[in-house]
Amino acid sequence: xxxxxxxxxxxxxxxxxxxxxxxxxxxxxxxxxxxxxxxxxxxxxxxxxxxxxxxxxxxxxxxxxxxxxxxxxxxxxxxxxxxxx
Numbered sequence: 001x002x003x004x005x006x007x008x009x010x011x012x013x014x015x016x017x018x019x020x021x022x023x024x025x026x027x028x029x030x031x032x033x034x035x036x037x038x039x040x041x042x043x044x045x046x047x048x049x050x051x052x053x054x055x056x057x058x059x060x061x062x063x064x065x066x067x068x069x070x071x072x073x074x075x076x077x078x079x080x081x082x083x084x085x
Contacts (some may be wrong), residue, residue, distance in 0.1 A: 003073070010069055029071060030064065038063040 001009075017025065025049070042059035045051075051059075 006073065006076075007069055010072060014065070014068075026064075027048065034067065035060075035064070038067070 013023070038060045042056065042063060044057035046059055
Protein backbone atom coordinates (compact mmCIF):
# COMPACT_ATOMS: atom_id res chain seq x y z
CA UNK A 1 0.00 0.00 0.00
CA UNK A 2 1.37 3.42 -0.93
CA UNK A 3 1.37 6.43 1.39
CA UNK A 4 -1.38 7.99 -0.72
CA UNK A 5 -3.57 4.89 -0.55
CA UNK A 6 -3.04 4.68 3.19
CA UNK A 7 -3.99 8.34 3.61
CA UNK A 8 -7.21 7.88 1.62
CA UNK A 9 -8.15 4.76 3.57
CA UNK A 10 -7.44 6.56 6.84
CA UNK A 11 -9.55 9.55 5.77
CA UNK A 12 -12.47 7.31 4.84
CA UNK A 13 -12.39 5.43 8.14
CA UNK A 14 -11.90 8.63 10.15
CA UNK A 15 -14.80 10.28 8.33
CA UNK A 16 -17.13 7.46 9.37
CA UNK A 17 -16.33 7.74 13.09
CA UNK A 18 -18.81 9.30 15.48
CA UNK A 19 -17.48 12.08 17.74
CA UNK A 20 -17.34 9.78 20.77
CA UNK A 21 -15.33 7.25 18.76
CA UNK A 22 -12.93 9.99 17.64
CA UNK A 23 -12.48 11.14 21.23
CA UNK A 24 -11.76 7.58 22.37
CA UNK A 25 -9.26 7.05 19.55
CA UNK A 26 -7.52 10.32 20.42
CA UNK A 27 -7.37 9.44 24.11
CA UNK A 28 -5.73 6.10 23.29
CA UNK A 29 -3.26 7.39 20.71
CA UNK A 30 -2.35 11.03 21.36
CA UNK A 31 -0.74 12.36 24.54
CA UNK A 32 -2.46 15.43 26.01
CA UNK A 33 0.84 17.32 25.67
CA UNK A 34 0.82 16.66 21.94
CA UNK A 35 -2.72 18.01 21.58
CA UNK A 36 -1.69 21.14 23.49
CA UNK A 37 1.41 21.52 21.31
CA UNK A 38 -0.68 21.39 18.12
CA UNK A 39 -3.05 23.99 19.49
CA UNK A 40 -0.25 26.33 20.60
CA UNK A 41 1.77 25.85 17.42
CA UNK A 42 -1.25 26.42 15.17
CA UNK A 43 -2.14 29.62 17.02
CA UNK A 44 1.43 30.90 16.77
CA UNK A 45 1.70 29.99 13.09
CA UNK A 46 -1.67 31.56 12.25
CA UNK A 47 -0.75 34.80 13.98
CA UNK A 48 2.68 34.95 12.31
CA UNK A 49 1.31 34.18 8.84
CA UNK A 50 -1.90 36.21 9.26
CA UNK A 51 -4.25 33.42 8.18
CA UNK A 52 -7.97 33.91 8.59
CA UNK A 53 -9.99 32.86 11.63
CA UNK A 54 -11.55 29.89 9.86
CA UNK A 55 -8.18 28.48 8.87
CA UNK A 56 -6.74 29.17 12.31
CA UNK A 57 -9.47 27.03 13.87
CA UNK A 58 -8.75 24.18 11.44
CA UNK A 59 -4.96 24.12 11.73
CA UNK A 60 -4.77 22.07 14.95
CA UNK A 61 -7.02 19.42 13.40
CA UNK A 62 -4.90 19.29 10.27
CA UNK A 63 -1.76 18.85 12.36
CA UNK A 64 -3.48 16.16 14.40
CA UNK A 65 -4.56 14.22 11.31
CA UNK A 66 -1.01 14.31 9.96
CA UNK A 67 0.26 13.07 13.31
CA UNK A 68 -2.26 10.22 13.43
CA UNK A 69 -1.44 9.19 9.89
CA UNK A 70 2.26 9.10 10.77
CA UNK A 71 1.55 7.01 13.90
CA UNK A 72 -0.43 4.58 11.74
CA UNK A 73 2.39 4.37 9.19
CA UNK A 74 4.94 3.66 11.92
CA UNK A 75 2.76 0.95 13.44
CA UNK A 76 2.27 -0.69 10.07
CA UNK A 77 6.01 -0.57 9.37
CA UNK A 78 6.77 -2.06 12.80
CA UNK A 79 4.17 -4.75 12.16
CA UNK A 80 5.83 -5.63 8.86
CA UNK A 81 9.21 -5.89 10.56
CA UNK A 82 7.77 -8.25 13.19
CA UNK A 83 6.11 -10.37 10.53
CA UNK A 84 9.35 -10.85 8.63
CA UNK A 85 11.40 -11.98 11.62
